[in-house]
Amino acid sequence: MSQENVISVIIDAVRSQGDVPPEICDRITAETNIVRDLKLDSIAVMDFIMELETRFKTVVPLDAIADVQTVGDLATILTRNQATAHETRNSQTDVQV
């Protein structure tokens, strides 16, 4: 999935979570700062990332979240972990074959 597509899934997740006003959701870009611009507290960020983990079928460790500042950072982490997930599935298939 391209970074652009990942960001559109993130925006969709922000919208459906309902904590961020729609007019702010309309202005989200890769540069949007999650805490400052979306005004999410630490628990809201963790809950939001849990929602994205489900959508992307991935796992993001909490210590990795500490480095996430912008929507772009988040997209990178989700994509990176997804790539690992893909490798995992392939390697499992290899074992089964």
Added chain:
Amino acid sequence: MLQKYGALKRARAQLLDAGSTDSDAQDPFDVRFETILGPAEAVLAGRKVLLFGTNNYLGLTFDAGCIEQAVAAVRGDGTGTTGSRIANGTYGSHARLERKLAQFLGRRDVMLFTTGYQANVGILPALAGADDYLLLDADSHASIYDGAKLSDASVTRFRHNDPDDLYRRLRFLADRPGDKLIVVEGIYSMLGDMAPLRELVAVKRETGAFLLVDEAHSLGVLGAHGRGLAEATGTEGDVDFVVGTFSKSLGGIGGFCASDLPDFDMLRLASRAYMFTASLPPAVIAGVTQALETLERRPELCADLARNAAHLYEGLAAAGFALGPTISPIISIRLNDTGLAAAFWNRLLQVGIYVNLALPPATPERQSLLRTSVSAAHTPAQIDQAIGAMTSIGLELGVLQDPSERYFSAAQ
């Protein structure tokens, strides 16, 4: 240096304003009791109040036997141990309590900690190292989050009480080397709901993970012998580590971790919160040891507690309050407005009922909660008094609809 707390200071001031305009309004986070009269009553601002927010589940803080043993221990062994067990030695009473607790729980080993908070902060980093994974229920207590933060393990949260989400995560991590430790609680402290332990155990078995259950609020509360949720659900054989506290049902302070795993004893040389803290003082150890004996000798205390919990829960549910999903000794009225919750809390105190005010972000789904905890020491009349006060204030503040209006709107 402390400017960073400006927003916190403003939020606190706002909360105090919302709570009450009366001059006798209390700060929910700085309640000062003048005298504690017993497990269910205290004096606050010159008035007697009923205590419905203590976690004193079995009412043992004033148990005559516990007091007697604690007094004898002060006279015999002194007021404090003045150091950690690793550096300054173990007292006979520490070792006796560990043996007694191991016997009570049916476990091979028990390690004591100086508080329940330290049990999690000490045990999680010692168990889960750099290549391991901690999988925490999202609604875990702060001590579990803090313990996880101190660990070198990779930490992930799964959706509260959701075995499928846990399974998905463990499958994702399946081919990664390292041990996986699932961490859940017997009873969750905010809403009083319980972990679906049988379903979680099925996930644990299928994925080969380890399981830690924090029975802080369920020890002395659930199970035929009071051993907690694992006993009540018949899953003790699948729980690798039991964490608990002495500061709730056992009426003292301190924490523990119990396990059957070989070499569990090595954690005494690996857990920093165990090694670098002064050990529990003799009076506390003696009081807790006696409380454990009382729990064994008087199982009816658990039955009294269960009856009282059902009494309060059913009374508040019948009045129309939104509560947690399960009857347990923690019963919370769910409100959506922080100011309303603070006002409700203050009004309750004015009529002599003390409960806990729990606010976001410490609460699930950002709810504002009037959290009550029931004790075996409450009388039916005291519980009726609490239900009556909560109902009339609920009506006064518009949290509840008048019963006749409720009937009318249902008919429409």
